[in-house]
Amino acid sequence: MRICDGLNLAKEFGNRFAYLLMEFHLKKSREWIFLHLNDELAKKDKFIELLDRYKNGEPLEYIFGSCEFMGRDFEVGQGVLIPRFETEILIEKALEIASKFNAPRIAEIGVGSGIISISLALELKNAKIIATDISLDALKYAKINKEKFQVDIELIESNYLDKVNGDFDIIISNPPYIAANYPLDKWVLSEPKTALIGGQIGDEILKDIINLAKSRAKYLICEMGYDQRESMKNYLDKLDFQSEFYTDLAGLDRGFVAYNKGK
Known part of the structure; x- marks a missing residue:
């Protein structure tokens, strides 16, 4: 078999895939x-x-063992959510808010491979960052990437912020927000369901995080589903948050920045 023959076999999934x-x-x-x-x-x-x-459903990033995010290669593998490009916008929004503080205290809920907390730590030298996850697999990769990029973040096995004390300037999260019955392709289904499925409707975990942030953070910054703006806006209004929503590069609603007027 020649190299060109191998490429032709792989081109079933696209020219770019074949060359990668x-x-x-x-x-x-x-x-x-x-x-x-x-x-x-x-x-x-x-x-x-x-x-x-x-072909059997293993994502390319798992095969490679890494994924590029904000120009950096993060290690990923079975049991951890694969970073998506749109999450870079979430980090840009967080950096804008963090600039309001000299030494921002930041908590991330659902650290996954660590892309959010590590990217923030690389840009915010004075920040105190704590990141939690319920998944030991995710925390394993977060620790690997933390050591790779030599950043000072605290990683804690915890549901939400149950094992974390204190209040924060910013709580940030890219939580599970997909509805339980939403059809997903076999490659996405290879990723951990705990990092994807947000409940029967999809917004249940987001609402839990809003409830938590009400008493523990000045700002809440979250990614969300493209069809959840109305639900999130109503819930944030109900809990007296001032919110702004942002879109991804496709023009779809993708997240929000919320100011806790009670803090």
Whole structure:
């Protein structure tokens, strides 16, 4: 089998996918691959194995063991949510709010692989950041990435902030917000359901976090589902938050920044 034959097999899932998989398999650049298309494909059985893993529903990021986020490579794997590009907007919003404080005290609920807390810590040298998760798998990857980027964040196994004391300037979260009956493809279904499903309706965990933030934070910054703006706006109003919503690059509602008028 030549390199071009392997690429043609993988192009079932798109041209970009084929080259990414080949680059990973050969540990060569795309330019090198273009110049060697007719070369024999080294370890072709291993390449077919990688392709079969993807066909069977294993996300590319799990196969690679990493995912790019805000220009940095974070380690990911089974049991942890794969970072999405739209979460970069969440961090941009958090940095805007954090600039109001000299040494912001920040809590993240649901740290996952650590992309949010680590990205904030790299930009906010004076911040005190505590991050929680109920998943030991997620905390394992958060610890790996924390050490990789050498940031000072405290990682705690906890449901919400149950094992964390004190109040915060900012609570931030990209919580599960998908409804239980929402159809998902097999690659997304390979990710942990506890990081995806927010309840029967989908907004239940978001509402829990709003309730918690009411007594413990000046600002709450959350990602949410594209169809949850009305639900979130009504609930935030009910608890006396002043809220602003933002959209992703596709123009879909994607999150909110809420100021706790009672704090």
